[in-house]
Amino acid sequence: MRTGSEPRTARSALRMRLWLSVWGLAWAVFGTVAFALAGRPGWAVACGVLWLVITVDVVVVLRHIRQGPHYQPGRDVPPYRPPDRGP
Template sequence: MYDAPRSGSEPRTARSPLRLRRWLAGVFLPVFAVAAALFAYGATRSGPGDSPSSTVLAALAGICAALALATAVDLLVVARRLRAGRGRSA
């Protein structure tokens, strides 16, 4: 594993705030999932002359779905790290 040279300003035992990451992922996973579903629903209900167009709504649905997937993966990574005991002092 690559160890970057220390700049001297960070503590030697610095840790990632895993519990904060878990809380944020837990809050935003349902937000992104609901937003993706609502944008997808709006894309299916959008007509030819509507603004925003169904293409824009579908793109927003895809972006929200990708963010929900990334948030779910982060939630799994954080849970694995907390189980391994890396977040005891966070």
């Protein structure tokens, strides 16, 4: 059921986001090392920056997972109530 408030009450598949981030983290580390060894410092820096962004994302996702069902609902957590609309 759509309520029109989805941007505020949307839920994220945090476990999937975590595993995709871990996959990206592995490739960013590999790219940083590979480009550094190949003598391509520009690409190594770009992969290093991506590595940093992905690491921050993993930390945020893990924090949300640890905060409990509000951020990672299961089958036993009901959906958010639609916002009350005025008269």
